[in-house]
Each structure stands twice: as C-alpha cells, then as structure tokens.
Amino acid sequence: SKKPLSKKKLSYSNRGMSLEEDLNQTNEYYRLHNQAIIHKKPIPIQVVNVNYPRRSAAKITEAYYRKASTTDYNGVYRGYYIDFEAKETRNKTSFPLKNFHDHQLEHMKKCVEHGGICFVIIRFSVLLRVFLLEYSDLAVLWEKQFEADGKKSIPLKTIEKLAYELDYTIAPRLPYLTVVDQIIDRMSHDYS
Amino acid sequence: SKKPLSKKKLSYSNRGMSLEEDLNQTNEYYRLHNQAIIHKKPIPIQVVNVNYPRRSAAKITEAYYRKASTTDYNGVYRGYYIDFEAKETRNKTSFPLKNFHDHQLEHMKKCVEHGGICFVIIRFSVLLRVFLLEYSDLAVLWEKQFEADGKKSIPLKTIEKLAYELDYTIAPRLPYLTVVDQIIDRMSHDYS
Numbered sequence: 001s002k003k004p005l006s007k008k009k010l011s012y013s014n015r016g017m018s019l020e021e022d023l024n025q026t027n028e029y030y031r032l033h034n035q036a037i038i039h040k041k042p043i044p045i046q047v048v049n050v051n052y053p054r055r056s057a058a059k060i061t062e063a064y065y066r067k068a069s070t071t072d073y074n075g076v077y078r079g080y081y082i083d084f085e086a087k088e089t090r091n092k093t094s095f096p097l098k099n100f101h102d103h104q105l106e107h108m109k110k111c112v113e114h115g116g117i118c119f120v121i122i123r124f125s126v127l128l129r130v131f132l133l134e135y136s137d138l139a140v141l142w143e144k145q146f147e148a149d150g151k152k153s154i155p156l157k158t159i160e161k162l163a164y165e166l167d168y169t170i171a172p173r174l175p176y177l178t179v180v181d182q183i184i185d186r187m188s189h190d191y192s
Numbered sequence: 193s194k195k196p197l198s199k200k201k202l203s204y205s206n207r208g209m210s211l212e213e214d215l216n217q218t219n220e221y222y223r224l225h226n227q228a229i230i231h232k233k234p235i236p237i238q239v240v241n242v243n244y245p246r247r248s249a250a251k252i253t254e255a256y257y258r259k260a261s262t263t264d265y266n267g268v269y270r271g272y273y274i275d276f277e278a279k280e281t282r283n284k285t286s287f288p289l290k291n292f293h294d295h296q297l298e299h300m301k302k303c304v305e306h307g308g309i310c311f312v313i314i315r316f317s318v319l320l321r322v323f324l325l326e327y328s329d330l331a332v333l334w335e336k337q338f339e340a341d342g343k344k345s346i347p348l349k350t351i352e353k354l355a356y357e358l359d360y361t362i363a364p365r366l367p368y369l370t371v372v373d374q375i376i377d378r379m380s381h382d383y384s
C-alpha cells in the first residue's frame with residue numbers, strides 16, 4: 001500500500017461485523033467529533049402498496065429493491081465533496097470487478113470531474129484486510145477488463161501496491177479520513 | 193428577492209407537477225449537461241419482511257417509512273458540496289416552519305461548518321412561486337420562533353426580502369445553480 005497507517009489491530013475480533021457496519025460506526029464517530037459529515041444513503045426501494053391503518057404508522061405491504069444509481073456514501077470533509085462505494089468479498093487472492101457496476105463507475109467519474117473525491121473501500125472479509133482504492137486507479141483496472149485477456153478481478157498484490165491499507169482501530173473503527181487527507185494534499189484547491 | 197432572475201415564466205401550466213418532480217428534472221438536466229452531479233436521496237425505509245419467490249424479484253411485504261436524518265438532495269458543483277431540502281406549502285401568505293425538522297437544521301449547520309453550501313428551496317404551490325433561502329437566513333428565522341411571540345411561519349414578505357426567487361424556465365425547470373453561483377462568489381475558497 002502507498003502508505004500503511006500505524007498498526008493498531010484490534011485485539012478483539014470484529015469478524016461478526018460487516019464492512020457496512022464498520023463504516024456506519026466510523027461515520028458516526030466522525031460526525032460526533034465534528035470531523036466530517038458523511039452518511040450512508042438509504043437503499044432505494046420502489047413502493048407499490050401502502051396500508052394506512054387507523055391510529056398507527058403507514059405500513060408498506062408491497063415494495064421492491066431498485067438498483068442504486070449512485071454509490072453507498074457521500075458527504076463533506078474539509079470543504080470537499082466525498083463519495084464512495086464499499087464492497088466486500090470472501091475471496092482471498094483477488095477482488096472481483098463484478099462487485100462494481102457501470103453506473104457506479106460513471107457516477108464517480110462525473111463527481112471527480114466536478115472536484116469531488118471518489119474511491120472504493122474494499123474488504124477481504126476472510127483475511128480481514130481493508131483497502132481504500134482511489135477512483136482513478138479503479139478506473140484503469142476497470143477498463144482493462146474489457147481488453148483481450150483482461151482480468152475480471154484485481155489481484156490482491158495489485159491492490160497492495162495501488163491502494164491504501166486501512167487498519168482497524170478502536171475508534172473510529174476504520175479511520176479512512178487519514179487517507180483522504182493525503183489525497184487532498186495532492187489536489188489543487190480551486191475548481192471554480 | 194436579492195436578485196431576481198430574468199423573467200421567463202412558462203407559458204404552459206406546471207401546476208400538475210410537484211416541486212420534487214421539478215427538481216428531479218432540473219437535476220437530470222444538470223447531470224446530462226455535466227453542470228453538476230446532484231441527486232435526490234432515496235426515502236429511508238425500514239424493511240421488516242421480504243419474500244423471495246422463485247424465479248422473480250425479492251418482494252418486500254412489510255416495511256415502514258423512517259424519519260429522514262438528513263435532507264432531500266446532495267451532490268457536487270464546482271468543487272463544492274451542495275446539500276438542500278425542498279418543501280412546498282399551499283399557504284399563500286407565509287411558509288410554516290413546521291415543514292422543517294430540528295435534525296435537518298442541525299444537519300445543514302454541520303455541513304456549512306465543513307464548507308458545504310446548504311439551503312432550502314420552498315414553493316408556494318398555489319401562487320406557483322419558488323424561492324431559494326440560504327441556511328444562514330433560515331437558521332435565524334428558525335431560532336426566532338422559540339422566542340416569546342416568535343413567529344411559527346415565515347411571512348411571504350420576509351421571504352421576498354431574504355430569499356432568491358427562482359423562475360420556471362423550459363430547461364432546466366428551476367435553474368437554481370445560477371443562485372448557487374452567486375453564493376460561491378461570496379465565499380472563500382479554502383476550507384482546509
């Protein structure tokens with residue numbers, strides 16, 4: 001990884017927690033400490049039928065999951081628009097690109113063009129290793145898959161080289177803003 | 193209003209369209225023309241029961257609406273984090289503050305602290321007049337309601353004075369970024 005963060009592996013196991021829970025707790029920590037305002041977007045659901053029982057809450061009785069048109073998380077940090085997707089795999093040696101979708105890549109591309117900071121946070125759940133991969137690096141790997149003999153997954157070795165590894169800490173669980181600080185340091189500040 | 197936009201009232205009626213539809217079309221226009229990447233967040237829904245019928249999509253059979261913890265829309269424009277809430281009223285002389293919630297005001301306050309641009313877009317549906325009111329102005333009116341004899345609604349006259357009026361145009365329907373440009377012009381560019 002470009003710059004490994006200090007090793008502070010948790011002594012207790014967090015194998016029971018999903019990456020989403022890790023990130024929700026992390027974002028809550030960042031909000032409570034007023035470091036960043038970043039939220040998970042709700043899952044898009046198409047509501048077809050709703051009952052309105054007397055004296056109680058409206059009950060949705062028929063609905064379907066819709067495809068997300070964007071990414072999982074967005075918000076603001078140090079004046080920057082932050083936008084990222086989180087995905088995990090049980091694979092141990094590579095990360096399958098099919099975890100991402102065309103429209104998510106397209107969304108991140110557009111956000112970067114407008115001055116946003118976009119990345120994916122990927123977890124190898126069995127290895128319990130988490131990486132932050134910038135959109136610009138993901139985009140190159142994504143395009144390569146469509147070439148002759150293009151790889152449909154990213155080898156762990158490539159991820160170790162291109163991405164930033166995130167170590168679990170007590171609080172926040174996954175301190176990814178430390179990496180975002182490094183990304184900001186490399187950016188120009190004027191997009192207007 | 194601070195600076196009325198050029199008058200280009202639509203000749204056809206748009207009374208059938210909700211403010212949300214107006215803004216969704218506007219944001220789609222902005223995305224297609226690559227001017228800004230701003231989306232409506234999905235409505236948060238708590239899923240309680242899901243059926244998985246063979247050979248067809250998962251069907252949610254019990255779910256409830258949850259209270260939104262943030263605002264309706266967010267995204268990125270000219271490198272800035274944009275975050276806003278949209279509300280409409282059928283009142284003709286004032287806008288009831290009860291349309292907004294504590295946690296939405298709190299969310300906008302935090303986002304502004306981190307360099308975001310926050311506002312509300314309010315529509316008087318019967319008058320068919322739409323205004324963009326910056327968070328900073330709304331916050332003052334919001335706090336005043338808790339004082340002795342505090343007003344629970346914002347008189348239209350006050351809105352005309354403090355807010356920017358948005359005129360409907362053919363495309364985009366509600367060109368609110370023109371106002372955001374003016375807000376950016378007044379801001380400092382360095383939040384780091």
Ligand SMILES: [Mg+2]
Nearest residue numbers: 072085086087
């Ligand atoms: Mg995800």
Ligand SMILES: [Mg+2]
Nearest residue numbers: 264277278279
């Ligand atoms: Mg609304």
